[in-house]
Amino acid sequence: MVNLVHVAKKQLVQRLAKMAGLRQRAVDVDDAGTVISIWVPKDKLPAGPTAEEMETERRKKETKRNGGRLSVVLLHGFAGDGILTWVLQVVALARHYDVYVPDLLFFGGSVSPAGADQTPGFQAECVASALRRLGVERCVAVGFSYGGFVAFKMAEADPALVVSVVATGSLVYMTRSTSEAMLRRLGAASFAEFLLPNDVAGLKSLFAAGTYRKWWLPDRVLSDYMKLMIFNRKERTQLLEGLVVSDEDAAVVVRSYRQWPRFLTLPVRIAGDTLALGRQRQHLQHGACEKPQRAARREGDAAKHSKGGPLGDAGAAARLQRLSQRVPVAAVTLMHHHDDGRGAAYAQACYLAKI
Template sequence: MTRCVSFTAFRDRCYDHTFYAAGLRPTNTVLGDGATVHFWAPRSPNPARPPLLLIHGFGANAKWQWAGYLRPLLRSGFDLYVPDLLFFGGSEAPGPDRSETYQARCLAAAMEVAGVRRFGVVGVSYGGFVAYRMAAMFPEAVERAVLICAGVCIEERDLAAGLFVVNNPDDAASILLPQRPDKLRQLVRLSFCNPPRIMPSCCFRDYIQVMCTDYVTEKTELINTLIKDRKLSDLPKIMQPTLIIWGEQDKIFPLELGHRLQRHLQENSQLVVIKNAGHAVNLEKSKELCEHIQAFFLSFSPYSHKDQMSYGTRWKVIVRFAGLSMRRLASKLPLLLQKKTWINQANV
């Protein structure tokens, strides 16, 4: 019997066209230990445009989580770099290391190969764990960071204490790496504040077949390594200005972790809570989230060029695009936007 056309595979190809149309090209960077980092990069990088690294979380791949952000962020003047984390999409590694530290080191190395020596970083959920490590390990490269529903302050004991809907890493993996329609349905309901009312099993089976069957063992190890023996006291304090964004109704990483992270970073951070949004705030409230990203990175951009707009003009365009008054935007983001002094690129 001939298999029906896969809607998931078709949509994945459509995302390819979206990235190509946005002026990005796919590239594979092979690192010294044999790891391969696949990422989308500008076809013609412009040194006058601030580079922005977008790191996805657990899910299909980078395209599915960031496709809707390309146009507005490009219009705001960014050069975008959108990688697949190891064991997602086209990225892989032969070694046994499954830590977010190793993920961070590989992404930093790939950015260095691409010739990007300093940049901003945005990380969603697990991607926020990696973004945080990059900021801690390479402070001369990461200028500032946005962490979206990233429970980097989680402790292993939080599972047993009942902070989450699961109480052990195996249960977490069964939800985050769904292999059956009922598990994917559970993930959707946990991730979205307002999940779709109709979720046909046939569509879920198609999605699982196309997007959820590769590197299951390696991804399970990523989850176990992320949680095992994790303590807040071991988490370094990053010094870059950091914007923490959280969905108010997050059931995967409860909002308490956002407050915990803000207390950990203190004056270097600000927490923004988006109402009527869950863990998948990047999908449920993409416009509002994009406005916060734009304002945070561009309000005091250190980049200047004769072909760019002046700071005052650029700021007015940002505010007009976002649909926010200056007073409203300023009240939301009184951020620590002081300029940084850069030192040499770290060896990776």
């Protein structure tokens, strides 16, 4: 029987990515057999098959373009691979940026031998290595959910590569206390139970928690999605186990991030305000939402926020838009505290345009 999601991905999603000027490539990142599958701007792929030839050609093009465009790396979450998660953003961003969309290890076409490190740090190392081999020297790392953790690790490990981070539905670290609180709220025994569902009902719960709007798909389509996208269960379970760190270890690193002059935090409290945020979403995208702006001004002053002070309601969106015009390249983390998980998809779409 034909897998409908596979057909849609091949005929629609990948075609849109190619129309935006991207091509899929597999990049060897070490000698152990680790391979990162990544969508790359086609003009960044010279005819020469070797890494040395690619680097030479890249330097020629970079010189001609007088520095070139900013590179943006889009890192996906647990519910899908790179291009399926980001295709709509790719279409919009590729007009102005060099967009790179990798599959993280054990997702899509990215693989690593048995016994490989299962932490966000190793994911970050592999993505950074792939980018370096493709000639990327500076980039903005954009992460959704699990991809946000990887983005922060990239910035921590390779600040020369990552000029800023945009993260939504994520944190700098997943501490043990935070993970326990989230699992209680979700009513799940583990993140693997929630993020790696075994049946259609579980997949519906996952999608309901990760999207702003309620939407309906036939069980046949959801079943096909599970068959195509949810595999490598053992390895992905280990990834989730490697995500959680102690509260003490995380506190040290979070304090170091606070020293960044362009580090902004934006807690978006969705509970009880989901409908209000939804009503304002189109106005926020154009920076013309007056009510949230007034609410944001009541929350405190923008100068305080630019030094790390938090914002607490839907008005934070309008404030961030104003700040992003004054801060050259803002490192932004969207930490949404929610009861039902809605709002993540909208926040992702709203702030990518403000890189």
